[in-house]
Amino acid sequence: EAQVTQNPRYLITVTGKKLTVTCSQNMNHEYMSWYRQDPGLGLRQIYYSMNVEVTDKGDVPEGYKVSRKEKRNFPLILESPSPNQTSLYFCASSSRTGYNYEQYFGPGTRLTVT
Amino acid sequence: QKEVEQDPGPLSVPEGAIVSLNCTYSNSAFQYFMWYRQYSRKGPELLMYTYSSGNKEDGRFTAQVDKSSKYISLFIRDSQPSDSATYLCAMSERSSGTYKYIFGTGTRLKVLA
Numbered sequence: 001e002a003q004v005t006q007n008p009r010y011l012i013t014v015t016g017k018k019l020t021v022t023c024s025q026n027m028n029h030e031y032m033s034w035y036r037q038d039p040g041l042g043l044r045q046i047y048y049s050m051n052v053e054v055t056d057k058g059d060v061p062e063g064y065k066v067s068r069k070e071k072r073n074f075p076l077i078l079e080s081p082s083p084n085q086t087s088l089y090f091c092a093s094s095s096r097t098g099y100n101y102e103q104y105f106g107p108g109t110r111l112t113v114t
Numbered sequence: 115q116k117e118v119e120q121d122p123g124p125l126s127v128p129e130g131a132i133v134s135l136n137c138t139y140s141n142s143a144f145q146y147f148m149w150y151r152q153y154s155r156k157g158p159e160l161l162m163y164t165y166s167s168g169n170k171e172d173g174r175f176t177a178q179v180d181k182s183s184k185y186i187s188l189f190i191r192d193s194q195p196s197d198s199a200t201y202l203c204a205m206s207e208r209s210s211g212t213y214k215y216i217f218g219t220g221t222r223l224k225v226l227a
Contacts, residue, residue, distance in 0.1 A: 042219035105157030
């Protein structure tokens, strides 16, 4: 089954404790992206990657890091989480070929930073 | 001013009604326009996408883009309770290697049986 998986699905942590949210896709997609979703602000893009070792900032990259060492994986790293990073996070992937702009989204990771 | 504006709703309609959802935007470089549906506690899923101006129809759904007015719409005909969800518009430039997406805040729709 074609899918994007994220782990963990729920995470409660404390300020300053480094964490990683994993994202993996099994569709051989070149493009992957991370979003955060907040009430009243909608989905905002954090980082995206157009292929292995190629990443770029989205609209809200501050406080986040990403890496793309393998095509299927795109982890999101919060080196020193703060309460304002409490949010619902989504990973997405899509193929860059042709006019297929469908992004497949993962199930989401709800992060709470206290 | 946000690059993309979308009325958050909620919008409640009776079953069978025609629903109109809209977004306005300010960036004239946007070329690709998408509508996503998001059920509660789920990730968004793509409903429709269009390139540049024009209409696109898929079953009960019609997407319209008016680039001159910087306005996009999604129409749902014969709405069903299963259409109850949050609808997000999204836009992208996709030029010069840019793959940034800008989403609206979403409109929550409730279709009453």
